[in-house]
Amino acid sequence: MCGINGIFSLKNIDHRTHVSHMNKAMHHRGPDDKGIWSSEHITLGHQRLSIIDLSKAGHQPMHSSDNNLTLVFNGEIYNFKEIRQELNYSFRSDTDTEVIIAAWNQWGISCVNRFNGMFAFSLWDKRKKQLTIIRDRLGIKPLYYYFDAQNLVFSSELRALTASSLMNKEIDPSGLSDYLRYQTVQAPNTILKGIYMLEPGSCLQISLEDFKLQKQQWWSIDRCDIVVPDNITEVHEHVRELFYNSVKRRLVADVPFGAFLSGGIDSSAVVGAMSKVSNRQVKTFNISFAEKQYSEAKYAEYIAHMHQTDHTEINLSPIDFLKELPHALNAIDHPSGDGPNTWMVSKATKEAGITMALSGLGGDELFAGYAIFARMARLDQHKYIWKIPVPLRQFAGNALQKLKPGVSSDKLSALLNLREYDYFSQYAISRQVLLDSKVNDLLNYELPDEHLSIQVINKLNLNKKEILTKVSISEINTYMQNVLLRDSDQMSMAHALEVRVPFLDHELVQFILSVSDRLKYPHSPKKLLVDSFPELLPDYIVNRPKMGFVFPWxxxxxxxxxxxxxxxxxxxxxxxxxxxxxxxxxxxxxxxxxxxxxxxxxxxxxxxxxxxxxxxxx
Incomplete structure (x- = not known):
């Protein structure tokens, strides 16, 4: 896990000073080593957090044995040892970084289809004078970029990108309205004008010959349908096999590791699987609160005792939180309405000597755990309501707001005001933090006609998907990628802690999204996950009140x-x-x-x- 950046210029300019500033701005991502390499038109920078092969042989930027390819890489390729066996290459290290170079040398850009992992990397081909930038399938690792007539500038972090001083820092009005609506900005946009985030499963290529930026998608979540068994017993067996394999892959590391344990279903499943496939005692970490109504500590303790983990409870009072909050706010790279919780648990985890931790992030999105799944299913079942004349629906919505004021009534009223049943608009309203009427009041300019979130999911082929799968794909492509994963990355890397997410193994994701709704959610949230792991998820965890990993804000x-x-x-x-x-x-x-x-x-x-x-x- 690291931080990468670089500048590719039409003019032959040495950008070492600019890249040095960029490296410095994200030193926290990789305090173990740093590197800058420059050649004609191209300068690459790297900050290293050593996880695999801790020796100097893992230094980046890394060159191929013939010096034609130069790579900067952030992330992990979990199956790099298997891929390495297929390659005809003279290796000089035991890193997954060098496996990427060798695989590219042998198979070209198609090598990414063989990678199981989380990654954002940039590769320079000296002979072709071509730069390629690639991001992983599910957007676990971030990649920001800026492009004008003279320069392509890219980085793992927004603040490192702007530290180059090669672009202005101006608020983007469309991004700002999106932020107020959803507490984030949907990729490819960001809060800053002219700066973009490369979408998951996407690739940028540019060559010196024409200096035109070409973007293409090499993987898409809406096109990953596979044939799955219709028998529930067989489905459970497949889920078990894929999940255990995913956890096992993510335990490959040359540093001490642990897990975040909230005491909920997802983190309990991860910790339970870790304890079964690991040959060493698992270290677990939980945040608890002085306010008992917010504390999940006792459930985390149950799971820790069940699997005999080395458990650490981080007890917070408002005074503790107030003391640490300025540091958490300073760690925010791109503004978001979430994150300090991850900052706090990451801090304690790193201080305990852990460099890599597993998280249950992604379980709710994949297994229909959020309330929005049931809500969208009900709307779909009652779509006939939108055949009622608009004035009657508006009257009902207004009456509800007066009788039972609150967020739910406000959103239902907004839904009833839609001209017709429309999945995309209804999903957007259901996910909004501030509704358009309020955002319009807060801002001094007219709102964009269409939400960025609607633009994102409209590009996906969802028409033939079942409703829960539609919602899963929508959640993964909006809230999960642009809030949860972004916050997890920036808050954990503020402490040089790598976080791995076994629920987001692409093989597991492809399988679950291909399972029928009737097997995924027959009557209760995450039923498929719960029934697949009875040995990991006891009744007192499954049927406990859902509190979520939140603070008493x-x-x-x-x-x-x-x-x-x-x-x-x-x-x-x-x-x-x-x-x-x-x-x-x-x-x-x-x-x-x-x-x-x-x-x-x-x-x-x-x-x-x-x-x-x-x-x-x-």
């Missing part, structure tokens, strides 16, 4: 964190993009416990202003 924002939040809300309201009175009105409504203004409508605003102040964005 509402209490904290109104008390312990009030001064911090108030400062950033007030400063944000003065910025030229915002309507000052409306921003302050929203903050006041939250503090008066208006049920339509929950903490998740406020915290992203606090984060946004902090991020803009820290990054000196007007």
């Amino acid at each position: 509402s209490r904290w924002l109104q008390k312990d964190l009030y001064e911090l939040a108030d400062h950033h809300i007030q400063e944000l309201s003065k910025r030229p993009y915002f309507n000052q009175a409306e921003v302050q009105k929203l903050w006041s409504a939250f503090n008066k416990n208006n049920p339509s203004v929950t903490y998740s409508r406020i915290w992203p605003l606090v984060v946004l202003n902090h991020w803009m102040e820290r990054n000196e964005i007007l």
